[in-house]
Amino acid sequence: MTLAEFFSEFETTASLPPGTVQGQERLDSISRWDSFAVVEFMSMADEKLGVQLEPAQIAACRQVSDLAVLCGFKP
Amino acid sequence: MTQSNRAVLQAIEYHLPEARVTNDALAEQFPEWTPARIHEIVGVDERHVAASDECASDLAVAAATKLFASGRASPADIDYVIHCTQGPDYFLPTTACVIQNRLGLPKHCGAVDINLGCSGYVYGLGLAKGLIESEQANRVLFLTGDTYSKYLNPRDKSVRSVLADGAAATLLTSDASATGGRLAGPFVYGTDGRGASNLIVPAGGMRQAYDPNAPVQIDDSGNERTANNVYMNGAEIFAFTLREVPAVISRVLSAKGLSVDDVDLFVPHQANAFILAHLQRKLRIPPERFVIDMADCGNTGSSTIAIALRRAMARGAIRAGMRVMLVGFGVGYSWGATLLEWI
Numbered sequence: 001m002t003l004a005e006f007f008s009e010f011e012t013t014a015s016l017p018p019g020t021v022q023g024q025e026r027l028d029s030i031s032r033w034d035s036f037a038v039v040e041f042m043s044m045a046d047e048k049l050g051v052q053l054e055p056a057q058i059a060a061c062r063q064v065s066d067l068a069v070l071c072g073f074k075p
Numbered sequence: 076m077t078q079s080n081r082a083v084l085q086a087i088e089y090h091l092p093e094a095r096v097t098n099d100a101l102a103e104q105f106p107e108w109t110p111a112r113i114h115e116i117v118g119v120d121e122r123h124v125a126a127s128d129e130c131a132s133d134l135a136v137a138a139a140t141k142l143f144a145s146g147r148a149s150p151a152d153i154d155y156v157i158h159c160t161q162g163p164d165y166f167l168p169t170t171a172c173v174i175q176n177r178l179g180l181p182k183h184c185g186a187v188d189i190n191l192g193c194s195g196y197v198y199g200l201g202l203a204k205g206l207i208e209s210e211q212a213n214r215v216l217f218l219t220g221d222t223y224s225k226y227l228n229p230r231d232k233s234v235r236s237v238l239a240d241g242a243a244a245t246l247l248t249s250d251a252s253a254t255g256g257r258l259a260g261p262f263v264y265g266t267d268g269r270g271a272s273n274l275i276v277p278a279g280g281m282r283q284a285y286d287p288n289a290p291v292q293i294d295d296s297g298n299e300r301t302a303n304n305v306y307m308n309g310a311e312i313f314a315f316t317l318r319e320v321p322a323v324i325s326r327v328l329s330a331k332g333l334s335v336d337d338v339d340l341f342v343p344h345q346a347n348a349f350i351l352a353h354l355q356r357k358l359r360i361p362p363e364r365f366v367i368d369m370a371d372c373g374n375t376g377s378s379t380i381a382i383a384l385r386r387a388m389a390r391g392a393i394r395a396g397m398r399v400m401l402v403g404f405g406v407g408y409s410w411g412a413t414l415l416e417w418i
Contacts, residue, residue, distance in 0.1 A: 031107070034296035035233050036116040038310045042317075043353045052317055055310035 001048060003073050009048065010064055013040045023065035045071050082207040082215075082247050084200070084256040084415060086147040087385040089243040090137035091123040091372055092222075096235070105232045113236055114370075118348020122239030122373035125222040131162040132170050134242030135220035136177050142244040143178075148214060150178050155185040155212035157202055159195040159219045159377045161406075162226075163188060174218065185212065192274075193344045193405025194264075195219055195377030196243075197413055200401070201262040203247040210249075217245040219377040223305060226276045228291075230299035234307050237347055239373030243381030256384075256399060256415030261330045263323055263412050270408035273311040278302035312405065313350055320354055320404050323412045327400060331414065335360055338414070339397040340387065344404055345369035345379035366392075377403075393417055 001009070007021040015032040027033050038058055045051045051071050061067050069075050098110035098120055114120055125134065135158060143149060156178075158171035165173075171186035180186075185206075191198050199217045206212040220242030227235050247258070278301075279285040289301035300306055320343070328334060341360055343351060348367050355365040368383045375382065380401050387393050397417045404410035 028295075035294075035298075035309045036296075039313045039349070040116070042310060042313055043349070046317060047353065047356065052314070054314055055308070058310065 003068060006068055006071065006073060007064065009044050010041070010067065013037050013044060021064055023063065023068060025064045027061060027063060027067075041067070081251075082204040082249060082258040083253045083418065084245060084258060085248045085250070085253045086142055086145060086246040086255065087243060087381050087388070088138050088141040088145060089241060089378060089382045089385055090134050090141060091241045091375075092125040092129060092134060094124045094126065095121045096124055097121045101232065101236060104229075108232065116349055117237045118352070118367065118370060119237055119239075119373045120370045122224075122237075123241055124224040125240040129222070130164050131160045131220040131222045131240075131242065132158075132164050132174055132177075134222070134240065135160070135218040135244065136174060138220070138242045138244035139174075139178055139216060139218060142216075142246060148216075148246050148248075150180050152214045153180045153184055153216045154214055155203075155206055156180060156216045156218065157187055157189060157199050159189045159191055159199050159217070160221055161190055161192050161376065162220075162222045163190075171218075178216075180216070191407070191409055192221070192376040193346060193379070194403035194407065194409040194411045196344070196380040197262065197401055197403040197411035198264070198409075199377070200245075200247070200258055200413060201264070201411065204258040204260070204262070207247060207249045213249045215247040217247060219243050219245075219381055221376040221378065223376060226303075226305040228298075228300040228304040231304065233296065233298050233309060234305055237374045238305065239375050241372060241375035241378045241382065243378040243385070245381055254395070254418055256393075257418050259398075259414050259416040261327060261413065263326045263330065265319060265323055265410045267315075267319075267408040270311065270315055273308040273315070273408075274306070274406040276303070276305045312346075315408050316346070316350055316354065316404060317357070319408070319410050320402060321358055323404070323410055324358065324400065324402060327412045327414060333398075337398060338364070338400045340364055340366065340393060340399045341402065342366045342380055342384050342387065342399060343402040345383055346374055346405060376406075
């Protein structure tokens with residue numbers, strides 16, 4: 001998966017319009033980034049990236065790019 | 076062990092309370108949601124909710140009454156009742172004792188409550204097998220029932236979307252001529268109390284008293300609850316599920332020298348259809364051999380496996396010669412899995 005594809009996956013999870021995520025978006029400013037979206041994101045990471053994330057790791061992220069780094073993408 | 080004291084799951088009946096909460100009703104209350112979105116994230120379309128004066132034991136008694144009406148057994152045949160609930164009638168007496176009287180079970184009948192949720196069905200079957208195969212009982216009535224709706228805060232969509240009320244009655248017998256699911260085992264269990272705070276009703280027991288004036292907390296997702304309400308950390312529960320469910324399935328299979336392909340049907344605890352679908356894909360189990368059946372009844376705790384199993388039996392998905400795996404997991408954390416062989 002490329003970083004662009006990762007952002008696209010995030011857009012789907014957070015119900016954001018396609019092509020709107022660049023990485024610097026603050027997670028606390030995304031209204032649909034709720035507890036269900038976090039579970040969907042964990043599912044996507046496990047299934048498509050083979051990364052099992054811990055909720056505490058996700059909670060420590062401030063913006064979308066932090067999630068990307070967590071999933072193995074280079075900053 | 077003789078052939079006659081092998082425990083067999085002979086029959087299941089279940090009961091759901093009449094009132095329902097639909098996705099339309101939830102979407103009306105939570106405008107940021109649509110019915111389709113709710114279905115997408117939890118796989119539930121409606122949940123049954125007990126009346127204000129209806130207890131979990133009432134639901135369990137209704138399920139047992141249905142079982143007796145089916146003619147598979149009469150109250151006089153029962154010599155042990157196990158009642159699994161997280162919503163007892165009283166702190167004391169034991170609700171199973173109250174149920175013994177209400178159902179007209181014999182006085183020589185043993186009666187015990189166990190407090191487990193999502194793993195409770197597997198644990199209860201394990202206890203019933205022990206009672207039967209050690210010749211302490213011949214016919215065990217295993218009841219599961221809960222009214223989680225009474226713990227829900229109406230402003231907490233994280234749990235209102237998925238938790239629901241319901242009960243089931245399962246008949247287990249030592250009768251050598253019985254047909255049904257032989258409790259072949261092994262029974263594999265697991266516990267990790269470090270997860271206790273991730274699915275909890277903090278107040279109402281001895282550790283923290285019920286407080287009618289408990290302050291309302293609002294979480295990052297806008298859900299409201301007090302210490303008297305159920306709290307669920309969905310992300311932690313999902314992480315726990317990914318850690319432990321594949322592992323417990325592997326332990327059961329390894330103990331028998333089996334592979335996933337040797338199991339005809341998996342009936343997991345119906346926690347959340349989204350999570351179950353993820354597990355099914357992760358475990359590479361074909362969808363037709365992995366039961367997800369909760370759209371019209373939600374997550375009823377220890378009754379989900381019984382309800383899903385009963386429905387699978389009713390639609391002919393389980394036949395003699397089939398091997399069925401049951402997997403319970405959740406609140407505690409507590410988990411367990413076992414195999415039934417259909418005869």
